[in-house]
Amino acid sequence: MQIIDVLKKYPASQTSLLEILLEIDRLKDNHYISKEEVHMISEYLGVRTSHVYSVLTFYTLLSTEPRGKHIIQVCKDIPCYVNDAFDVRKTLEKMLNMSVGQTSRDGLFTLEETACIGCCDEAPAMLIDLEPYTNLTRDKIERILASYREVTL
Amino acid sequence: MKEHKLLTKRFGEIDPFSIEDFVNVGGYETLKKAMKMTSEEIIYEVEASRITGRGGANFPTYMKMRAMSKETGDMYLVCNADEGEPGNFKDKHLMEKDPHQLIEGMLISAYAVGANRGYIYIRGEYQSAVYLLEHAINEARKHGYLGQDICGKDFHFDLEVRQGAGAYVCGEEFALLESIEGKPGRTRVKPPFPTEAGLFMKPTLINNVETFSTLPHIIEMSGEEYGKLGSSFASGTKLISLSGNVKHKGLYEVEYGTTIRQVIEELGGGVSNGQKINMVQLGGACGPIIPEHLLDMDIDNERFEIFNSKMGAGAIIVIDDRFDLFEILLRTMTFFAHESCGKCAPCREGHIQIVKLLQKFYDTKVTYKDYESLVSLANVIHETALCGLGQTSTTSILATVEFFQYYYQQRIRQSERREWAL
Numbered sequence: 001m002q003i004i005d006v007l008k009k010y011p012a013s014q015t016s017l018l019e020i021l022l023e024i025d026r027l028k029d030n031h032y033i034s035k036e037e038v039h040m041i042s043e044y045l046g047v048r049t050s051h052v053y054s055v056l057t058f059y060t061l062l063s064t065e066p067r068g069k070h071i072i073q074v075c076k077d078i079p080c081y082v083n084d085a086f087d088v089r090k091t092l093e094k095m096l097n098m099s100v101g102q103t104s105r106d107g108l109f110t111l112e113e114t115a116c117i118g119c120c121d122e123a124p125a126m127l128i129d130l131e132p133y134t135n136l137t138r139d140k141i142e143r144i145l146a147s148y149r150e151v152t153l
Numbered sequence: 154m155k156e157h158k159l160l161t162k163r164f165g166e167i168d169p170f171s172i173e174d175f176v177n178v179g180g181y182e183t184l185k186k187a188m189k190m191t192s193e194e195i196i197y198e199v200e201a202s203r204i205t206g207r208g209g210a211n212f213p214t215y216m217k218m219r220a221m222s223k224e225t226g227d228m229y230l231v232c233n234a235d236e237g238e239p240g241n242f243k244d245k246h247l248m249e250k251d252p253h254q255l256i257e258g259m260l261i262s263a264y265a266v267g268a269n270r271g272y273i274y275i276r277g278e279y280q281s282a283v284y285l286l287e288h289a290i291n292e293a294r295k296h297g298y299l300g301q302d303i304c305g306k307d308f309h310f311d312l313e314v315r316q317g318a319g320a321y322v323c324g325e326e327f328a329l330l331e332s333i334e335g336k337p338g339r340t341r342v343k344p345p346f347p348t349e350a351g352l353f354m355k356p357t358l359i360n361n362v363e364t365f366s367t368l369p370h371i372i373e374m375s376g377e378e379y380g381k382l383g384s385s386f387a388s389g390t391k392l393i394s395l396s397g398n399v400k401h402k403g404l405y406e407v408e409y410g411t412t413i414r415q416v417i418e419e420l421g422g423g424v425s426n427g428q429k430i431n432m433v434q435l436g437g438a439c440g441p442i443i444p445e446h447l448l449d450m451d452i453d454n455e456r457f458e459i460f461n462s463k464m465g466a467g468a469i470i471v472i473d474d475r476f477d478l479f480e481i482l483l484r485t486m487t488f489f490a491h492e493s494c495g496k497c498a499p500c501r502e503g504h505i506q507i508v509k510l511l512q513k514f515y516d517t518k519v520t521y522k523d524y525e526s527l528v529s530l531a532n533v534i535h536e537t538a539l540c541g542l543g544q545t546s547t548t549s550i551l552a553t554v555e556f557f558q559y560y561y562q563q564r565i566r567q568s569e570r571r572e573w574a575l
Contacts, residue, residue, distance in 0.1 A: 014335035018315075018318055022316055051336075058338065059277075060319035077239035079239060083396075114278070114319070118236060118242040118278070120239075120470075121396055131280070
């Protein structure tokens, strides 16, 4: 689907802005909103580009920089932390050979930290493309990553 | 002790994708009952039930409804489903396991106050809740429970799901409304309150998922009967999200009056693998951290005010003795430093300084002066921040200064000794 098709699905008013940004982000393999797209959105909605940027940069699920195909978000809050016997974040950093905030060289994964994702009863937990993975163990993480690599190959 | 299942009674019994399942167990019957009542009769029942907002602020629900019912012209109903308070997952379960209960509660409220447009603002991280609610709204529309002439009467109401995009502050009512309007989630100055000038500056009734989901039960069993549940301080049932170092983490519905210890030990099975409870955080990141000997308090909000704090949204996070108070506080405050929207100075600048001071405690490089700065700063943010985020964010510091003073003193002494040794 083209960006213009996404825009046309929504009424041309400012209140559609966040929904549009989210949909474009999810549509794109590199999950970000480019300068050109910001201009298109601003023109379609009749709002200033500065306003589009103010919203785009406010919300953590959105990005102005290209990201990986799959976005891994590790929960960093207390309920996960006190149940995390093996350090999920470090384990992921090691397995992916990169640190939080980076994208893998093959462009497959971006590793991020997130605030609580409401999976505290099955901690520790993470999201990949907003899909929750819970009760994590080292083996489980390895299997999950492998499954994403396989699908892509 | 047992759970008292009211909002959770259909969990697992019905298929959340099936409106037929919901209708077969008496769903939407309460709406029909409510539609035979007048607006004032419904609000009276809500008042008699003594229910207060379940999102954490505990404002009497009937007062908002009564203020709204006096307004005329366009008005909105908004459901706050931006559950981002660390340790809470009750709204997720309510939406994923019984979505029509929420819709029915919103319909009853809309009918009572005279609104005909509503939004459910769900955090972007809860994709399955978004999907389920959108499906449920479509089903309800097909069956004539949403749209024009609902149940054959002159009552029109429609609902729309809006997604958040990863901003904790959007759980604050004005920040949430700003977000629906397509702006950054930054709060507004109160008053006017949302019931006077809310979404698009029109009167808006905004409630938490749990509050709306309770309304059908109040109308079904009558406000007076509902008010008999619970304790003399707070009526009804509360969903508790139990997490941390307990054997059986999970969601429990209990009557007000139940003690925190009962929830942890009798429902949660106590602490796992022979550890001891060191701290318990109540409500979420914005709640107090209390020691083990205070667990016999009940979950009532009013009694919490003794500690200058509230139960909030109902999280209980158990932390055992393997964890250091200052690493917990540091994580909590780093969270707030990140989530501050930046509109008011105490919150924007204050949290950055608080994180620096707590880092000193964590590193055992702290002086008594740092301690004084920390306490003073925590008080300033609490007193002067513009919205609920900053007003509650330092509760964990203020509570631990009171209940864990020993740890603070110990860390300062250790730092001094460390300094001399160098």
